[in-house]
Amino acid sequence: MQASNNTLADAAAHHRTLWRWHFYAGLFVMPLLIVLAITGTLYCFQPQIEPWLYRDRMIVEAQVAPRLGHQALLAKAIASEPRGAAPTTAQIDTDPRRSAEFVFRLPSGESESVYVNPYTGAVLGTLSVEHRLMKQIRNLHRGLMLGKTGELVMELAGCWTLVMIGTGIALWWPKGRQTGGVWAPRLALRGRAWWRDVHAVGGIWLAIGAVFFVLSGLPWSGSWGKQFKALATSAELGYPKGAWGDAHVHSTKPPAAAAAHAQTDMHDMKMDDLPLPQTPWAVGLTPVPDGAPQEPGTARISLDAVVALAAAQGIADGYSIALPASEHGVYTVSYLPDDPRAERTLHVDQYSGKLLADIAYGDYGRVAQWISYGTSLHMGRYFGLANQIVCAAISLGLAAMAITGFVMWWKRRAGGALGAPARPARRAPMRAWRSGLTMLGVVFPLMGLTMLIVWVSDRLVFGRRAERASS
Structure with a gap:
């Protein structure tokens, strides 16, 4: 009898401990999850939203007349910009209904896109790169428009979402002879019990998608993502260092000699430093080579020649070209x-x-290849409109889970109290969970620090004052 009571007490302590961690994770994540869900859904539909929103600049009437050359269109854009504006990027799009787009760095330091009719050369207008709607939505998604601080907060939100999902699955897990409220909510319930069923069942259906969103988004985060990229690159799990330049295209030198040869032609600029809308994760830290030194006054090849070279290499449409920024710079074609x-x-x-x-993709390390797939799926690009719809459904579903969690919390909290589940009277034997959380804290150090803060605060600040509430 005593053993049975101990087993029941252990199970109750286990449940309440998981509930407390789920509560603290949810309390922090809920508002940020709503922001991530809404901004992520909007950004996923960027290819449809921007041409509709900026139709007067991005869309032209298709004509049978031949398009002007890219160099001629660039000259038209340069002539329309204020003195001191420098062209940085050309967007190459062969859609007969799309205008030509060139990005300029203004004397103020900001950037703006200039749109040109590809048939007539008429300048259709400009659009700020930093202040356009989708850029603002992306900044909200990545960092709440708060710079580095916001990026760290959103990174933590992603990490704590993993804790919320793990504890949520454990709390949902069917117990004993439970049959209802597992794969479908019991709609006959009323009050907080109904909200709990909707929250638990909805969460379990969305769990895999939520974990995928977190794991595919974290490599792009401002702190952990940068460190992980540097580690993957140095370990050749991202981009293999030896596959560079002439060593990659033509050389028969041994890999070590080829890498050393390639390094002599490079300066300190990395791909992430280029003024491109986005670069593949795998190449972000790879160096940009210097152009060959020339006699003063040597003419630069035309933009049309670069487009022709890209076409000869199998890249025909939907890519960006970063223009040389100095006499030692190069043209960089980025195709995603x-x-x-x-x-x-x-x-x-x-x-x-x-x-x-x-x-090319084949040059990436295995980790970088996985991240490339994850990024394409995360952004709703890999299988077209269906991918966008799936991403939107998961994102908005997660927002709904945040809302139902908030309603449950609001219904159970007593006026002015935090509403946290009471700490169990006895310590639950949860070695596997503690080991798992410790490993998560080691892999994501910033999250590990916040877990320690929560653990200390739970004991020193809230103590046993948190009211006991029924599950």
């Missing part, structure tokens, strides 16, 4: 199609038109 296996990055000498580097 819906299918990550076709990703390409080309560096082209601005004077000779020589292909200095050709970085």
Whole structure:
């Protein structure tokens, strides 16, 4: 009898401990999850929203007349910009209904896009890169528009979502002879019990999608993501260092010698430093090669020649070209199609038109390949509109879970109290859970620090004052 009572007491302590961790994780994550869900859904539909929102600049009437050359269109854009504005990027799009877009760095330091009719050369207007709607939505999604601080907060939100999901699954797990409220909510229930069923069942259906969103988003985060990228690159799990430049395209030198040769042609600029809308995760930390030194006054090859070279390499549409920023710079072609296996990055000498580097998906390390797939799926690009709809459904479903969790909390809290589940009277034997949380804290150090803060606060601040509430 005593053993049976101890077993029941252990189970109750186990349940309440998990509930407390689920509560603290949810209390922090709920408002941020709503922001992530709404902004993520909107950004997922960027390809449809922006042409509709900025139709007067992005959309033109398709004509049978031939399009002007890219260099001629760039000249029209340059002529329309204020003195001191420098062209930085050309967007290449062969859709007959899309205007030509060129990005300029203004004397103020900000950037703006200039849109040109590809048939007539007429400048259709400009659009601030930093202040356009989708850029603001992306900034909200990544960092609440609060810079580095916001990025750290959103990174923590992602990590704590993993805790919330893990404890939520454990709390949902069917107990004894339970049959209802497992895979479908019991709609006949009323009050807080109804909200609990909707929250638990909805959460279990969304759990896999939520974990995928977190794991595919964290490599792009401002703190852990940068450290992970550096580690993956140095360990050649991201982009293999030796597959560079002429060593990759033509050389028969041994890998070590080829890598050393490639390093002599590079300066300190990395791909992430280029003014591109987005670069593949795998190549972000790879160096950008220098162009070959030339006699003063040597002419730069035209933008049309770079487009022709890209086409010869199998890149025909939907890519960006970063323009040389100095006499030592290069043209950089960045191609991020819906299918990550076709990703390409080309560096082209601005004077000779020589292909200095050709970085393809096959050159990525295994981890970087997985992240490329994850990014394409995360952004709703991999299988078109259906991918966008699936992402939107998961995102909005997670927002609904945050709302139902808030309602449950509001219904059970007594006026002015925090409403946290009471700490169990006895310590639950949860070695596996403690080990798992410890490992999570080691992998994500910033999260580990906050877990320690929560643990200390729970004992020193809230203590046993948290009211006991029934489950």
